């Protein structure tokens with residue numbers, strides 16, 4: 090094939106090089122995201138002998154690598170997320186999947202017969218079908234000082250950084266299960282915790298609310314939002330604003346822990362596939378998106394429960410549906426040709 | 428010892444040896460936790476490309492890790508991991524908490540150069 094194309098092009102080196110490169114970068118399916126969903130899809134696709142490329146931003150395994158201990162993955166008594174990620178990655182590779190770490194995506198063209206992904210370094214990849222498995226991440230507050238004091242007072246992980254705040258006063262931001270449970274766990278270290286929450290009610294389960302309310306080290310600032318984090322060489326505290334009165338006050342503290350929920354990694358998909366108002370990808374029961382030949386699975390899709398098992402299950406459906414769709418497209422092409 | 432594929436530094440003597448024997452060194456001092464693991468992952472991914480940099484980890488909870496925990500450059504650090512960059516045995520940069528590939532790359536490029544030319 091390559092030789093024929095080279096002769097046909099009259100042996101022009103640049104164009105030949107372009108075609109050779111494209112030949113290497115042409116796949117049956119491109120999977121965006123290498124978390125449990127992306128890796129599962131890759132295992133199924135490559136076992137079905139489909140040339141599969143996984144393009145992943147960050148560490149393969151996604152949020153799963155962040156999990157210290159996975160105790161609810163059936164068939165495995167207890168395993169670190171890191172080990173489970175490595176095993177899934179190895180499995181996908183052993184069946185022939187290509188896994189590439191990328192820094193970013195520059196351009197996505199998913200609406201034609203040939204899908205195209207241009208990565209941050211300008212490399213162009215093409216495929217007949219795409220599976221979107223870009224997952225999600227913890228939400229950032231996005232206020233002044235947040236980035237500046239990350240690791241120097243601001244944290245998103247109580248088990249990682251709690252001990253740095255031993256006998257210190259801190260703030261916890263959020264009103265869901267993670268915020269309240271982590272606030273209680275932080276009372277092991279901190280001398281006092283102020284929970285700052287934007288509503289006058291919590292979105293957490295009743296048991297978590299009760300536990301936090303009964304803890305004498307915890308007090309609450311409800312109907313309040315953080316307007317700015319303040320400090321010089323070290324973190325000094327946060328300005329909070331009462332959402333009803335607009336009144337601003339300052340809470341002096343040594344640190345702030347932020348637990349304000351989850352956000353899907355779908356910024357790059359805006360205006361390309363249908364997303365709901367929370368930015369989650371809309372799919373049908375076969376994991377098809379609004380575009381032909383584009384499927385999705387895992388934490389990035391619109392759904393209620395976000396677990397490794399749910400991601401793996403959806404990715405299985407997405408991969409099998411993709412394989413079926415590709416088969417059908419190719420069958421149609423052959424019958425048209427005859 | 429941390430469960431990574433990086434070179435492991437477990438004692439203060441090993442730390443001294445690695446920063447003295449290698450011109451450019453990056454050591455991530457942490458635990459197997461959610462903020463540290465992504466940094467080890469980035470280092471494992473970049474190891475192949477930055478052959479002129481020695482990448483290593485060190486367990487934060489080991490008493491021997493005082494060489495990093497108590498270094499003056501770590502003053503004010505309140506987030507794991509503590510990541511140190513050394514050139515000819517001297518600290519040239521230190522960061523606290525999780526860093527992504529772009530952030531690590533940018534420090535490596537600034538401090539040690541893109542590759543070994």
Ligand SMILES: Cc1cc2nc3c(=O)[nH]c(=O)nc-3n(C[C@H](O)[C@H](O)[C@H](O)COP(=O)(O)OP(=O)(O)OC[C@H]3O[C@@H](n4cnc5c(N)ncnc54)[C@H](O)[C@@H]3O)c2cc1C
Nearest residue numbers: 122124125126146147151152223224225387388395396397
């Ligand atoms: C601290 C923590 C503990 C958890 N504990 C458990 C547990 O014990 N049990 C359990 O079942 N679940 C647990 N979960 C949830 C579970 O990890 C997730 O539900 C699961 O990882 C989702 O898988 P995913 O593949 O859909 O997405 P992710 O795991 O989020 O993976 C998506 C991947 O895609 C990458 N990506 C993002 N954007 C792009 C893009 N544009 N192009 C290419 N790649 C991109 C991401 O960087 C990431 O690598 C936990 C989550 C966290 C954060």
